[in-house]
Amino acid sequence: MADDIDDVDRAILHALQEDARNMSSGDIAERTGTSDSTVRKRIQRLESDGVIKGYSAAIDYQQSGYPLRMLLFCTASISERGDMIPNILDIDGVVSVQELVTGEQNLLVTVVGEEDSDITSVAQALLDMGLTVADEVLVRSHETKPFGEFASESDE
Amino acid sequence: MADDIDDVDRAILHALQEDARNMSSGDIAERTGTSDSTVRKRIQRLESDGVIKGYSAAIDYQQSGYPLRMLLFCTASISERGDMIPNILDIDGVVSVQELVTGEQNLLVTVVGEEDSDITSVAQALLDMGLTVADEVLVRSHETKPFGEFASESDE
DNA sequence: AGTGAAAACCGGATTCC
């Protein structure tokens, strides 16, 4: 519950963002000058505190047969906005929902699909929920990077 | 190089999106009705083909001391747009860059930071690179979900 | 926070289909 993130925690977060699957506790222990059991306990704490929300493979959707990625900018009434996020995430093809602090277009839904009809069916589902799709933008490329502030001073 | 994604591959991708760190090859083998060595070979192939780009921990930046998340909509000249993406990713605080297929605001940069000055310094760095920051939007919440199409018919 | 033993997991080589 408390957010006492120290340098060891930051190094752990950085390592797990780099390679969550192959980075062993021992590897991280070397970087931090602690022992592997310490690292394991820290990780457990970070997980139960919710700092680490999970571990996920980064997939290239293009190469796996789903070349379309689109951003749908939506408008929702403020009152219902928070409640419908779980429902939006349940729509097939939706990979992320972001709540925006803006006047009108206050929900940004990211959709992945194989063909155009996959996207439009998501848009339809959003309409059925009472949302207005104000804008649609195709994403040509998408790159992600581990958050740099978790890195130690020396290694970046 | 080839994208021969079959049901076994999709099950693997789905499992690794759910929990890339704790899901063992044996676990996935049970789900797919194959052996663990088969799963490991498939994973290696998916990795070297670039379908799996990596494994990353999902961090709650709010809880780890970086409460600010912002979207910066930028304008770049078409010609230089692709080349500068690596440079943008190198800016401290930038966690993702998306190339948008739109007339003007064709780059979407996501920034995470502790305070307002972290964001403005990124914006300044973008300006120094010759980009125009056309719009800035604060993100109140952000949720991600594994891509549903990889799931088998029965388990979702 | 560290130690030690049992269990699980991974990687590679081999064999089978």
Next chain:
DNA sequence: GGAATCCGGTTTTCACT
């Protein structure tokens, strides 16, 4: 060529200090 089995080394887990 792809999938299954076996084995040596590593990693994780759990109880204890």
